[in-house]
Amino acid sequence: MRRTATTYFDRLARIALAGVVLVLLAACAPRVTAERAAPHPQARIQPVFVATGRDLDRTGPVFGQERPETIRYFRVDISIPPTHETGRIEWPEGPPDAATDFVVTGTQVHDGPRTLIRDMRARTEGRETLLFVHGYNNTLSEAMYRLAQIQSDFNVPMPGLLFAWPSAGDPRGYVYDRDSVLYARDDLETLLHDLTARPGEKVFILAHSMGSQLVMEALRQIALRGDRQVLSRISGVVLMSPDIDPDVFDRQAAAIRQLPQPFLIFITKADRVLTLSGLVTGRKPRLGVIDAAEKVQRGDVQVVDVTELSDGEGYNHFVPVTSPAAIRMLNGIIAQAGGVNSAFLRDMALPLPAAKYVEP
Incomplete structure (x- = not known):
């Protein structure tokens, strides 16, 4: 009885400590929203397509954390400044200026998935889509700009589609976000069906943090429904710093059976956010901070x-796409593979400078 009580209070202490840290993070990190500005002649315009399960915020025309019944579809043209530094998002420190900041230069609202997909196909050759699923504590503006930064820094030729699930966009909303993942999995499953409905259409999935849990849940549902066609049209999956219990991942993967290939997990044992997540869950290290590939x-x-x-x-929670060294490393591998395509990640077995490649 005494041991049980001690364990219980130890867990409460861990949760309280994590809560204090999250509140401090929230207090020192004011959020910025995407803003419009006039285009700059030397800036790069990166179209970002969005399917969002977020409702309009009551305070104005901004998508917040509310959970609507329907998905909204639109395109945002994001201007990346000529002074852009690899791995960074240059947020405005004053009035937005396309010469120095990420800004929005145009938008197009779509009435459904088919018109959005037609818009995507009209802008690029091929029928493959990069689908980005953001993580915990993300606003829509942050997720849109992050996808634009990834596409720019990696010179991704395929259109990028953001699935923006209803995260609270607040470090204190961890439990809310975990519930939102469960709420959004049906919508992500439907989107994957829409993106692979026609012959030749493929989807490459890039997920971060808690978004990895959402991706695994959606793939699990598709597998349990016996829809192998959708799974066969997923051209690869990358989970970056996945906020998933390793045991849960094992069960999800077992239900999916044949995982889409290639299937990569980026981990870092220095991930401070996932360390806090482990304190909140009170169990074991999350999948993104495992200390051995054998797990x-x-x-x-x-x-x-x-x-x-x-x-x-200092957080090391998004290293593959925010670390200039990691981006240079991956771009070098991409160059050796002959460019970004659905097969380039199979070449990750090449020697990686300043990083370690391991196979279970």
């Missing part, structure tokens, strides 16, 4: 350890 008991999953790299912000 992923599947031969069809490749694990890339980027612990030796840093994101420059």
